[in-house]
Amino acid sequence: MPSSSCRQQFHDIRNALNVIMGNAQLLQVSKPLTREQQKCTDRILNAAREVSAMLNNDSADAARSELKGNISVAEKGISHL
Numbered sequence: 001m002p003s004s005s006c007r008q009q010f011h012d013i014r015n016a017l018n019v020i021m022g023n024a025q026l027l028q029v030s031k032p033l034t035r036e037q038q039k040c041t042d043r044i045l046n047a048a049r050e051v052s053a054m055l056n057n058d059s060a061d062a063a064r065s066e067l068k069g070n071i072s073v074a075e076k077g078i079s080h081l
Contacts, residue, residue: 010055017055021048
């Protein structure tokens with residue numbers, strides 16, 4: 001089962017990624033960027049989205065594992081009745 005500290009770390013990383021993506025998007029609209037600046041900003045956004053998607057998949061897997069563990073414990077309790 002994922003611990004609360006693990007969930008907090010996922011949450012903190014997601015928040016940091018949201019800040020990174022938000023700032024990169026603000027850079028894109030505030031001034032016309034050079035081609036190199038646009039390329040770097042796009043890389044930042046793509047990398048942040050990839051990590052965010054990876055975290056979402058890991059969180060979903062962890063939540064499913066935790067749910068399966070809870071169901072297993074509940075089923076064992078019912079079988080003893």
